[in-house]
Each structure stands twice: as structure tokens, then as C-alpha cells.
Amino acid sequence: MSVTLKDVAQAARVSVSTASRALTGTGLTSERTQQRLMHIARELGYRPNPIARGLKTGQSRLVALLVHNLTNASFQVMAEVVQARLKALGYQMLLCIGGDDPQQESDTLTTLVDHRIDGLIVVPTGKNGAQLETLSKDVPIVCLVRRDDATDLETVLADDPQGAYLGTRHLIELGHKRIGLIVGRQDTTSGRERLSGYVRALREAGIARDDTLVHAGHYVPETGATCCRKLLDHPRPPSAIFVANHEATLGVLRVTAERNIAIPDDLSLLCYEDMPWFEWHRPAISIVDNGARDLANLAVDRLLHRMDVKGNGSDGVREYRVGARLIQRDSCRQIDTPGPAKSAKSKSPSPKSSAAKSAKV
Amino acid sequence: MSVTLKDVAQAARVSVSTASRALTGTGLTSERTQQRLMHIARELGYRPNPIARGLKTGQSRLVALLVHNLTNASFQVMAEVVQARLKALGYQMLLCIGGDDPQQESDTLTTLVDHRIDGLIVVPTGKNGAQLETLSKDVPIVCLVRRDDATDLETVLADDPQGAYLGTRHLIELGHKRIGLIVGRQDTTSGRERLSGYVRALREAGIARDDTLVHAGHYVPETGATCCRKLLDHPRPPSAIFVANHEATLGVLRVTAERNIAIPDDLSLLCYEDMPWFEWHRPAISIVDNGARDLANLAVDRLLHRMDVKGNGSDGVREYRVGARLIQRDSCRQIDTPGPAKSAKSKSPSPKSSAAKSAKV
DNA sequence: AGCGTTTCTGCAATCGTTTGCAATTTATCG
């Protein structure tokens, strides 16, 4: 159907091997024939067949990204970043959706290696450590966002302790002393780490920790709603709530709206992870940005590095942390001074203005 | 490295060809040897190499989905649906992001055919008709959501005229006579079609069309904000706004919040396309659902059909329309009867309750 | 037993590349 290397070789009256060498630029052909062949190849519209090449070289120029879903905004930007980076290097991204389900993850992993992918970036469920470990013998693997403790794979993580610390400290600096926390399940790393950052900030500020202000649960809107109600019904309710996940934020917003609680006047709200509409919400929602973009970029960097260094040479470093940063918008206010919220000054929440206000760790 | 067909054959003391035939189940081997080989293959952990197979058969078991981005909620669910369906059939999905940019689309398309994908579902930019047409000689292609007028490729479209009609009629039935419309650019099919549905509903109801209530623009939040302001500043402002795109919705929500306009009491709001948080917003936002899930499923169906029928046999049908449906939530109210909004009864907007209320076309 | 069928198996070619090795050409230098 399409034009093959043989066609090119014939047209140029050389052997297939010469053609191959000329076009792949091994430097083993004379300048002249190389030029000539490249010209003819272009003329004929020759495009090498990656499958045939893959069979011989064992490479596919395919890199897979395995994430839990696409509804999570972080995963979206990660997917976009990874795709863009890889494409620029002549790789195609194979995007797989594992649904955070170990069985699916396992299945997908085997198909992927079957397809002889050249690299893999995976957000592990944590239940297939052994398999990942085995696969990493064949294929460079980088873990993203989550660590699989059963492996010692290179892992790119968000700095959750730092992010939660930053956020909590911000609220404390605004004068808040009773800060509610809605956080993920404590059997997940991120859940634990975000809690620890919160605790550290309180301790540093000399504020006694009150566990009745801390609620943990799944990252779903319902959790946010339930926990929010509990916090609001507390005998001494918090003046600020830190929602350590954007899904839960939905529930919190709904409950506060239902009860006519004005943000930030009656209650300050700070969230973790950005969503495109946070900026357009009224009030615009302040967040701790986990740096999805940076995470994805770093993961790609590390993967490319591993793919270069054949034999999967390691650098010793096994874990990378990407700094979180605070993006102040309009949902948190100074609590000492009654009056207009301190940080609610921006009229139009253009990306520019919020970027200017954001503080790098 | 991994175990090959040859290894299996050797272990079973048969030739590679017999092994191949037994394992692919061509029915050309005796029952006994087939069983024996399958057993040995399993024992050895043999997994066929898709690359080698692909070289011979010209197939890759790879199907590509080319969309504009992943921030659009419709594309997210489409990607998830397509991935799930294909995986069940032993295909891998290659997700590509074209950014609605003709150049990128063109590049991506060539790499994809290079990789000998078995099928392609594409949301076309509309600028690469010729190329698509050519490729469709080699690979089954189905267009999704957008039509490329330069081709006569099979296309799965949302029924935008019907959706806009449905939405507008709903508002009219609630007693609205002045209905603002914020719609997409009129050089896009969807922009034109949604406008036409709106117009038809008005005409059927005998309501005079007032073009000062209609604003067209790009599908971005800023457009929504600007158009919304114009509508509100109108000498005879509308009692309802139909926002024909979810991105623009963000802008509208912000402006109404800024001006303290209560929804639905002061203004009814109806949007096009769902977003996960619409249901959690206060008030929950009523929408016209374009049926992203159905669209994706149908596109997969059509693609599979084309992939089965070798030689790309066509059925004559070139265009499929997937019905839109109205999902009533809490953002539109009856306008004649002052008092509580008619359609704002559901306390907790669980998926169940809204599904129960939704009307299929 | 002999013969024709049918069923099963193996040989070998093939898909489009890459690559080790040997053969050929070209350049270099005394």
C-alpha cells in the first residue's frame, strides 16, 4: 500500500541496507548518497513503518500514561502536558484510564508491555507493586503523584506536607485560630501528609490542635458536604475551613450556600488543587496549587532520562518533590479586623493578577 | 527477553506454524494439540507480540481518538467511554490532543497512520478535509461532534437544533417571553444550529424574535461575562438566559453574582452541556444535555462496524444525530405565578432525582 | 490391501526494517 524502504532503494538503485543507513543517518554512507536518498525518499513520500522498525529494534516510540480518570483536573493538565512534551520528541502518548482499580491497572499494565511501550508514567493504585517492579526490568517507569510502597521506583510527588502547611499558615496569618480541615482518608499517603502539614503549621503557631475540627473521608462531594455540616454544627465552629481536595469542595460550597453562609465574611475557605472555574466563582476561591503542570513536566524529564540511559541506570535519587504554592483569591479574609476582607481586593480575577499574587515556595 | 512462539513450539515439540494455528484458534489443528499448546503457552506465560503480529497482518489493535482538549467536560466523558469500550474489545486507545489547530491535527494524523492504527475517531477542525479523505482510504474513520464539510465521512453529531429548541421551549413553557441567548460564533456549525433551534421554538410559540437578545461569540468565560452584561443592561432585559455553552456559563454566573441577581428568582438560567459541578452549584443548574456519552458510544459502534466490514463498506447513512435531552434542576422558574419556583423542588440534587426528571427526546 | 478423502502438520516465504560481516570501491601514502 504505502511506499516502503525497498521502493526507495530501487528508485535510487542501491540496496535496502544502504537506503536504511542513509535515511536513519548512521553516518556510514557517503554524504552524496545520503543526500540523494533523502531527496528521493521525500519525493516518493516515504514514511518508515514504525511497526517493522519496532520489531527489529524492540522499540515502539509509544509512551503510556496511566491515570485514574479524566474528571480530575490535575490529571487533565498532566495528560495535556505529557502529550505535548512527548509529541515534540516524536513519541506518541498512550493514555490509559485505570479508575484507581487494581485489577484494571494490572490488566492495562500487561497490555502495555505487550505493546512494547518505551516508557511508562503511572499513578499507581498501590496494589500492584510486585508487577510494577517486574515490569520495570523491561521498561523505564516513573510513578506520579502516588508512591507505591512495595516498589522502589522513581517517584515524582507533590509536596503535600508543604502545601498543607502553607495553606494552614496562610489562614493563621490571617488571624484564624480555629481552622477546620476536611482531608482524605488516612490510609492514603496524601491524606496523611496533608494532615501532617496542617498539624505542623498549628504547632509552629502555638495553636492547640483540636481533633474535633478535623474530618477525613473519601475525595467525593458528599464527604465535603457531610464534614462541612459537622464543622458548622460544632459548638465552637471554625472561622475557616481548609478543604484538602477539590471534589470535596463542591459539597462544602453547596452546604454553605444552603445555609446562607457568606464567604469570606462569615467563613474563610481555602481549597487544595485548582479547578478552572474556581477563578470564576464568586467569590473566587483561594487555593493551594499542587503544581500539576510541574509534576507532569518533571515526570517526563525523569522518564526521558531513564529511557536515554539504557539499562535503566539510576541516579540514586528515588523521590522528587514538587513544591506547592499558594494562590490567593477572594475566599479568605483577615479575621481580626472586622470590615472588608483583606485579600479580597482583585476586581477581575484575570489569570495575570492571580499569578502575580501567588507565592512560590 | 520474553517468551516467544518459538519457545512454546519447542516445548511442545511441534513447529512454529502449528503453534501459531493452535493458539490463534483457526480450527486447523486437532483438538488435542490445540489443548496441549494452549496449556503449555499458559504455563510458559506466553503473550503474543502485537508488533510482530502487526507487521504481518498490518493491524495494530490501536485505535486513536483525536480531540481538541481535555478541559472540555464532553471530551472527558467521551474519552472515558471510548477507552472503556475499546479496552473491552482488546484494543488500546491512543488519545491525542489536537488543540483545535489544523497544523497539529495534520501532523497527528500522519503519525497515527504511520503507526498503522486500526481506526480513528476524530473531532475535526474542518481544515484538513482533503487529508482525512485520503486517510479514510487506508483506515476506517468516524467524525465526532463536528462535521468536516470537505469530506463525506461518516459523522456522529449532537442534535444541536433539537437541543436548543428543547431548551428554549422549556423556558417558554415556564412563561418566559423575553429569552436571552448567548451562543457560539456563527461560522461554526454548532453556533448556527443552536441559534436555529432557538429561533424555531420562538416562532412556534408565536413570540417575535428580538435580535438584541441574541449574542454570539467564542466559547470562553469572558464571552459569557460580556454578553451577560449586555443582556442585563438591555432597556427591556430578558427574564431568562439560555447559555449555549458551558464555558460561557462561568462568565454569566460571575456577572450575576457580582450584581446580586438571584437565580432563579430574578433571572432564569439554562445552560448547554453538563459539568460535574452544575449539580452541586447552588442553585443546581438546569441544562440541555448534548448526550456526550451516547455520542461516544455511537461513534464507537460505527467505527467498529466499519472496521469489521473490510474494504470500508458504507451503509449509505453518513450522518447520525444523537438526541439531546433536558435535565431540569433548580435554575429556571415559572414566571407567571409569583412565588416559589416551579421546578425548584428537589432538596438534594442526587443523580437519581435529576435523572428521574429528565425527559428523553 | 489399496485408494481417495479429509484432517493435520511442517516447510518456507513474507511483512518492512535494522545490522554484522564481507566485499567492494575509494583514498592515502611511500
Place this chain on the structure above:
DNA sequence: CGATAAATTGCAAACGATTGCAGAAACGCT
């Protein structure tokens, strides 16, 4: 100019599967 080294080139064997063709085995039948 001839010998030797260096630069090019071609031959042929891979990579791991599938498949047409022909030979072998098994079967039924007279």
C-alpha cells in the same frame, strides 16, 4: 604505481509472528 588502510556498499540473517502450499497421517470405503 602498488600496497594498505579507510570509507562505502551489498548480502543475508535476523526480529516474531502469519499463511499458502505440499507432504504426512488418519480415516472411510470397496
